Amino acid sequence: MNRNMRFTASTSSRFALTVGISLLLGVGLPISSWGQDGPPEGFVKQTAPPVPSAEQIESGKRVYFTKCVWCHGVEGAGDGPGAARLWPRPRNFVSGTFKIRHTASGQLPLVNVDLLQTVTHGLPGSAMPSWEGILTEDQRKDVLAFISTQLVKDRDWQDTEFEDFFVLELDKLQPTPNTPESIKHGAELVQEKKCVECHGQEGRGDGNAFNLKDDWGFSIQPADWHKCWNFRGSRQDPYNVKNIFRTFSTGINGTPMPSFADTTSIADRWDIANYVNSLCERQGEVAAINGVVTDEIATTFTTAQPLAIDPQTDKPKGTFVIPSKFVEGELPTDENGEAWKTAPRIWLALGGQITHKPRNFVNRIDDAWVQSVYNNDHILFMFKWDDRTKSIQEGEVDWDKTEVNLGDYGIEEQQPNGSSFADEQFHPESLAAKQKDGYAVFNDGIAFQFPIKWQELPAPRKPRYFWGDERFAADITKWTADGTLAVYEGTGWDQDFNEIDFQEEVSVVKAEWVNGRWTVIIKRPIKGDYEEVAYLEAGKYIPMVFFAWDGHNGDVGRKMAVSAFYYLVMEPTIPNTTYIYPILMGVGIIVLEGWVLGRRANRRKEKGRA
Amino acid sequence: MTWLKLVEGYMPMQMISELALSVLIFCLVNWTLKRAGMGISSFWAAIGIWAFIVTYLTYRIYPPIPFSVRAIYGTVSACGLFMWVSGSQGAWEEFKRPIFNVMDGISGFHKAIRVVALILIPLGLGGFAFKSFLPSFEEPIELRTVHPAPPATTKVHGKTFVLQTSANPFRVNKEGKYDQAFSNERIVEQSMGRLMKDVNDPNFNPWDPNAEGYTKYVREGGEIFYQNCHFCHGDNLNGRGLWAYAFNPIPANFTDAGTIAQLQETFVFWRVSKGGIGLPGEGFPWASVMPPWEQHLTVDEIWKVVMFEYWHTGYYPRTWD
Numbered sequence: 001m002n003r004n005m006r007f008t009a010s011t012s013s014r015f016a017l018t019v020g021i022s023l024l025l026g027v028g029l030p031i032s033s034w035g036q037d038g039p040p041e042g043f044v045k046q047t048a049p050p051v052p053s054a055e056q057i058e059s060g061k062r063v064y065f066t067k068c069v070w071c072h073g074v075e076g077a078g079d080g081p082g083a084a085r086l087w088p089r090p091r092n093f094v095s096g097t098f099k100i101r102h103t104a105s106g107q108l109p110l111v112n113v114d115l116l117q118t119v120t121h122g123l124p125g126s127a128m129p130s131w132e133g134i135l136t137e138d139q140r141k142d143v144l145a146f147i148s149t150q151l152v153k154d155r156d157w158q159d160t161e162f163e164d165f166f167v168l169e170l171d172k173l174q175p176t177p178n179t180p181e182s183i184k185h186g187a188e189l190v191q192e193k194k195c196v197e198c199h200g201q202e203g204r205g206d207g208n209a210f211n212l213k214d215d216w217g218f219s220i221q222p223a224d225w226h227k228c229w230n231f232r233g234s235r236q237d238p239y240n241v242k243n244i245f246r247t248f249s250t251g252i253n254g255t256p257m258p259s260f261a262d263t264t265s266i267a268d269r270w271d272i273a274n275y276v277n278s279l280c281e282r283q284g285e286v287a288a289i290n291g292v293v294t295d296e297i298a299t300t301f302t303t304a305q306p307l308a309i310d311p312q313t314d315k316p317k318g319t320f321v322i323p324s325k326f327v328e329g330e331l332p333t334d335e336n337g338e339a340w341k342t343a344p345r346i347w348l349a350l351g352g353q354i355t356h357k358p359r360n361f362v363n364r365i366d367d368a369w370v371q372s373v374y375n376n377d378h379i380l381f382m383f384k385w386d387d388r389t390k391s392i393q394e395g396e397v398d399w400d401k402t403e404v405n406l407g408d409y410g411i412e413e414q415q416p417n418g419s420s421f422a423d424e425q426f427h428p429e430s431l432a433a434k435q436k437d438g439y440a441v442f443n444d445g446i447a448f449q450f451p452i453k454w455q456e457l458p459a460p461r462k463p464r465y466f467w468g469d470e471r472f473a474a475d476i477t478k479w480t481a482d483g484t485l486a487v488y489e490g491t492g493w494d495q496d497f498n499e500i501d502f503q504e505e506v507s508v509v510k511a512e513w514v515n516g517r518w519t520v521i522i523k524r525p526i527k528g529d530y531e532e533v534a535y536l537e538a539g540k541y542i543p544m545v546f547f548a549w550d551g552h553n554g555d556v557g558r559k560m561a562v563s564a565f566y567y568l569v570m571e572p573t574i575p576n577t578t579y580i581y582p583i584l585m586g587v588g589i590i591v592l593e594g595w596v597l598g599r600r601a602n603r604r605k606e607k608g609r610a
Numbered sequence: 611m612t613w614l615k616l617v618e619g620y621m622p623m624q625m626i627s628e629l630a631l632s633v634l635i636f637c638l639v640n641w642t643l644k645r646a647g648m649g650i651s652s653f654w655a656a657i658g659i660w661a662f663i664v665t666y667l668t669y670r671i672y673p674p675i676p677f678s679v680r681a682i683y684g685t686v687s688a689c690g691l692f693m694w695v696s697g698s699q700g701a702w703e704e705f706k707r708p709i710f711n712v713m714d715g716i717s718g719f720h721k722a723i724r725v726v727a728l729i730l731i732p733l734g735l736g737g738f739a740f741k742s743f744l745p746s747f748e749e750p751i752e753l754r755t756v757h758p759a760p761p762a763t764t765k766v767h768g769k770t771f772v773l774q775t776s777a778n779p780f781r782v783n784k785e786g787k788y789d790q791a792f793s794n795e796r797i798v799e800q801s802m803g804r805l806m807k808d809v810n811d812p813n814f815n816p817w818d819p820n821a822e823g824y825t826k827y828v829r830e831g832g833e834i835f836y837q838n839c840h841f842c843h844g845d846n847l848n849g850r851g852l853w854a855y856a857f858n859p860i861p862a863n864f865t866d867a868g869t870i871a872q873l874q875e876t877f878v879f880w881r882v883s884k885g886g887i888g889l890p891g892e893g894f895p896w897a898s899v900m901p902p903w904e905q906h907l908t909v910d911e912i913w914k915v916v917m918f919e920y921w922h923t924g925y926y927p928r929t930w931d
Contacts, residue, residue, distance in 0.1 A: 062806060070845070127841075354842070357905065460752045578744060
């Protein structure tokens with residue numbers, strides 16, 4: 001019934017549209033180019049979506065005010081109470097600018113396709129969750145009916161005079177297979193099309209990183225192609241090349257990301273999508289240094305297996321055990337050493353430190369990779385993590401490096417007083433203002449902690465993840481981008497560090513920032529004063545926690561990224577008994593078999609005789 | 611195959627009945643075949659049933675049961691089958707026959723099997739021994755208590771709260787009196803989506819400008835939630851927030867019937883105020899990133915956010931009586 005009503009309501013406009021389309025088809029088709037107003041290659045013109053019924057809007061209002069209003073705000077201006085501490089910011093619906101679409105650049109999205117997919121799958125890498133399984137499909141469509149008719153104020157899906165819908169026919173277009181040739185061509189095209197100016201030479205989003213703003217003046221950053229699970233348009237299917245093709249073809253409205261549909265052929269778009277997709281981290285690391293793809297690298301790209309993605313979190317599935325492999329003789333002196341090939345790289349999940357003040361609501365380092373090898377005397381940790389900016393503190397700071405309570409020096413967390421930010425984008429407390437150029441730049445850094453005297457911990461007790469506690473102290477190895485590497489004793493989250501006399505023993509084997517990625521190799525003796533530092537032993541589970549700082553994000557002191565507890569296991573070399581015993585056992589069984597069969601044969605012989 | 615779905619809670623009964631039914635059907639079929647003169651020998655029947663049980667336990671049950679448990683089930687069923695095949699002298703002789711036939715090598719075929727078995731047994735067992743001797747470093751399993759026993763009292767911002775007698779000061783009716791029945795009427799509907807009952811009624815919609823008392827406090831609690839808590843506990847309070855992937859223990863899922871729905875409001879107040887660091891030892895205070903919210907929020911804000919969590923999930927707090 002509702003549907004019928006909708007049709008009657010829009011009959012006249014539909015008629016006009018039909019006429020319009022026939023005209024366009026009639027006039028436009030014979031001509032090879034669609035001209036200024038026609039759809040770009042791969043797009044097809046569609047009519048406006050149907051008008052939702054009043055009941056649907058009303059029922060969507062109920063969904064909106066239960067679930068969405070908290071971040072998107074009463075008027076849908078993206079200024080709900082939660083908005084101020086979010087990055088990326090919740091969508092401001094008022095102007096009808098939506099990022100992830102199948103429609104051409106600048107056009108409204110398809111409500112029951114694009115917006116429905118966004119609500120269904122969420123926007124990974126942002127606070128927008130997947131509402132599938134929480135809201136029914138009808139409820140999701142209802143809330144979109146409410147948003148598209150009541151909250152989008154500046155534009156109207158039914159406004160046939162101004163609104164066109166050129167829809168990318170993603171289902172009909174066949175992707176080019178990701179052959180080495182396609183990937184190599186794609187790698188050349190991202191240079192030619194200047195993608196790398198923003199996304200960086202190796203696609204880590206490090207080009208132009210802190211100067212970009214969206215239509216509302218909020219700081220945004222180019223996507224890191226190596227973390228496709230964070231792509232807002234991944235639709236919970238991050239390794240699907242179609243998502244990249246779609247974003248590249250439609251652009252991202254409201255941001256500097258343009259549509260390349262008018263300037264790039266479909267074949268070229270697939271090549272670029274294949275290349276960008278191949279950069280997303282795989283099970284083994286495939287490095288295309290400076291974005292240069294040789295035949296060999298391109299071939300490796302085509303066979304590298306994607307990481308397993310956890311559907312609950314939209315992040316790679318992790319493990320909490322870090323195996324360190326034994327190396328006979330000398331340890332590698334850089335990241336290319338042969339020994340690294342024996343040690344698996346482990347994905348470290350890092351979240352914002354949100355336990356104690358100043359909390360880090362806008363955490364820019366959400367993961368890191370670690371590998372570890374050891375020999376009889378030393379252990380190496382190689383960290384690799386993406387950071388769009390190389391940050392080294394300029395000038396002196398007022399506090400000592402052992403101090404942790406930096407509140408007195410003005411290091412504070414983001415205030416929650418959000419709703420005024422929409423009216424005043426550069427409110428001094430807003431993230432936008434701070435990210436523009438207001439932040440003092442501190443040092444990038446990485447640190448890890450072990451318990452001191454972990455051998456004596458009454459299991460499962462550990463020193464608190466946050467720099468130990470009163471009863472059990474932590475041994476914290478911290479490297480900062482100014483070149484400082486030090487080992488401290490931590491006795492609690494608010495207790496200043498104590499320097500441990502171990503400085504001479506630890507060293508930075510390598511620390512380099514290239515194309516949006518830090519590679520830091522830290523060397524530590526396995527043994528030290530048992531009472532003072534963590535005395536590492538092979539074959540044991542040694543609890544470990546990781547910390548990371550992004551200086552351009554204002555990270556310093558407790559404002560940082562932090563991991564859960566991991567376990568370092570220095571895998572012992574396999575003892576000879578492991579080989580000897582099974583062989584002995586096999587021999588024993590053979591003897592036993594002979595004995596049994598012999599007895600059996602004897603018995604049969606006896607029987608036969610009898 | 612939805613009709614074959616294992617239902618949470620009924621899983622053990624379902625598993626036993628499915629196994630029993632399969633074995634029963636097999637016995638019936640075999641009995642019929644035997645009467646027709648083409649039954650399977652008890653040797654192969656026993657091996658077949660045992661292999662079926664092990665396969666069933668390995669692949670049918672989800673989430674998978676650990677190897678150690680499967681090994682116990684496998685041993686028990688092997689014992690049962692052994693009892694079956696050795697029930698009478700005749701049955702035992704019948705069961706043994708194929709084994710002895712191979713050992714004696716009564717035909718060329720049996721001899722071939724004997725040679726293969728003689729080689730495979732030491733190789734297989736040796737390989738198994740090698741595998742168990744190899745050092746393996748699986749993630750250790752550490753069990754923590756999710757809802758530890760609460761203390762009798764808790765001191766927050768200098769004020770002592772007795773958990774048994776304290777009440778949420780914002781759970782009040784229009785007269786300003788504590789009234790759980792009044793607030794319970796105003797929580798979201800316990801149906802799919804858990805939506806507020808009426809968006810146009812200030813009694814039910816916290817965002818209505820005319821909302822007052824309980825309903826208005828729910829909005830204030832929600833504001834605090836979406837400024838502080840959703841990062842871990844999620845926009846839908848289901849423990850799947852922005853940073854949930856990075857933390858272990860994972861954030862609590864309030865929409866699950868086993869969390870706040872099982873607890874008194876004062877228990878939640880205590881947990882929120884004192885956070886992970888305030889847990890007793892069995893709750894692993896060293897690993898939890900839950901903030902002690904007294905460091906960030908006032909007493910009133912904590913009460914409001916607790917009330918919002920009940921409102922938004924549609925659960926009633928448990929009461930003492």
